[in-house]
Structure formats: structure tokens, C-alpha cells
Amino acid sequence: MESNLEVWKTAHKLTLAVYKITQNFPKSEQFGLTSQVRRSVASVPTNIIEGQARQYKKRIHSVLIYFKRIFGRNKLSFIFI
Numbered sequence: 001m002e003s004n005l006e007v008w009k010t011a012h013k014l015t016l017a018v019y020k021i022t023q024n025f026p027k028s029e030q031f032g033l034t035s036q037v038r039r040s041v042a043s044v045p046t047n048i049i050e051g052q053a054r055q056y057k058k059r060i061h062s063v064l065i066y067f068k069r070i071f072g073r074n075k076l077s078f079i080f081i
Contacts, residue, residue, distance in 0.1 A: 005052065011045040 018041040
């Protein structure tokens with residue numbers, strides 16, 4: 001997944017750089033330190049995207065509540081007309 005956020009782009013570049021650097025780590029650390037460092041750095045852009053999605057969901061939820069109120073009022077107004 002890609003994002004237009006500059007902070008995501010920077011985090012993604014960092015992730016790619018760390019993956020390249022960790023290629024030179026000793027083979028004995030492939031399932032230890034190398035794996036841990038890679039998972040840690042990869043979680044940064046992922047968390048940025050998830051945070052962005054949460055904000056989007058909050059906004060959609062607010063809009064849906066707003067429309068529910070409007071349509072609820074309209075139903076009530078039809079009853080009293």
C-alpha cells in the first residue's frame with residue numbers, strides 16, 4: 001500500500017535502507033537480530049497507514065451520524081405535517 005503522506009514516504013525509504021544494511025549482517029543473526037530489526041522498521045510505515053485509515057473511519061462515522069440525524073428529523077417532520 002502506498003500513501004501520499006510525506007512521513008510515510010520517509011518511513012518507507014528508511015525501511016528499504018535498513019533492509020539493505022541488514023543484508024550485510026552475519027548469517028548467524030538471520031533469525032535473531034536481523035529479523036527483529038527488519039520487523040521493527042517495517043512496522044513504522046504500516047502504523048502510519050493504519051493511523052491514517054483510523055482517522056478516515058472516524059470521519060466517515062461522523063458523517064454517517066450526521067446524516068442519520070438529518071434523516072431522523074425529516075421522518076419526524078413528515079409525521080407532524
